[in-house]
Amino acid sequence: MREWIADDVLPVRDKSVEWLSQFHFFRDPIRPIYIDPDYFFAPADGVILYQEVVDPEHSVIDVKGSAYTLREALRDDTFSQRCLVIGIFMTFYDVHINRVPYSGRLRYRELDAIDTVNRPMLDVEHELLHQLRVPAKGCEYLRHNQRVINRIDVPDLHLSYYLLQIADYDVDCIMPFELGQNNYVDQGHRFSQIRYGSQVDLIIPLSDRYEFTTLCEPEEHVEAGIDPLVHITETTEEKNR
Template identity: 70%
Template sequence: MVKSLRRWIEEDVKPFRDEPVRWLSEQHFFRDPLRPVHADPDVFLSPADGVILYQDFLDPDEPVVDIKGSPHTVREALRDDSYAERSLVIGIFMSFYDVHVNRVPYSGRLSYRELAPIDTFNRPMLDVEHELLEELRIPVGGSEYLRHNQRVVNRIDVGALHLSYYVLQIADYDVNRITPFVLGQQRAVLQGTRFSQIRFGSQVDLVIPLSGEHDLVPLCLPGQHVEAGVDALVRIDRRRPGEEQR
């Protein structure tokens, strides 16, 4: 369920803060709790457990964030110079204490491409995790990993909505495993079901292009903690013929 950052830390993180790192990394981190799988054609569910870092409607060349004075755009995030859609972009940071199994936000057909890191080593995400867990605030810096780190771009084609949306998985410094549960392209996936896992800290971005047929209404706020396959992130409002985009 959606929780404030403070409530999530108090209820879900604090009970495990004193556990040894080895136990956390070998036992707690790899948990995969049972969750109900349900279909709701009027919403996109969260693809990941984590804290919402940012959420905005952006043109493809608008900055998602500013990295040391240099804009990081939607095109750059997807590493696709041809991407031309205005989109709703939601970034979810997964801490060491989160469940790291990712789930399908909306049913469709999934294809993926694994992209190598720009540098020899992935950039660390520890500064972001420290700001969230220790300072209880969304960090304004430390986001170099968004540009440099290894990533997998998952595209889900949705015939019912006449669009393709994206789930971008970004790996942490000490991570070299973004692991799809089933290999294969253009495979049917159902809303709320597991499709992949990222080892240890990481980030998942949901990118949904706007269309002339519906409006996208965000349901959560930056700073809130959400759960994969459980919490609705976006409501889909279908327009009547001739109705303008809101």
């Protein structure tokens, strides 16, 4: 994270909010596209806030002393799968183009904020940029804010995984690039954008067929489509079939 702040944040930190909004925020840099079926790549640029394996009713992170669960995140009381969850916080200085971590068929649904307006993410951004640490509080937005739940079905892995996009207070605008449902999306390709501050969670249900090994740690900064987050290997039982 220190290296990213020194290279990408400090050179533009003195610019006005107007300049950042007009000329910096909407950048979409050309990137190589990596295709590798052994990895899930990062879906977003940002700092890893948390990385946990959790049951659906157990806490991903505590918010104001109460458990924020997968069922709450997906707003689905019937969700029943144990999952690996990786939360990536996108600051105002990050590229906000989201990319596909693993190829498959994409469908999505948008859910409104629970309250009248979204909760702000500014406290989390301040802690990351100024204190260089993942904050212990200020994550109320996880429970309340507008979100888009993207489900990507992957027949080759015999599973479906999820990308949970959560919008910030300022501009609650999550923009999918294709409006059709069940379209095939390729690993590394652009599929959506969230305007201004935001967060993307990669949620991978665990499998008897495969082992998922994480490659990054909380407080690391990652780039969408560039950094592999999870290594996929067949289980011993699957190899012996």
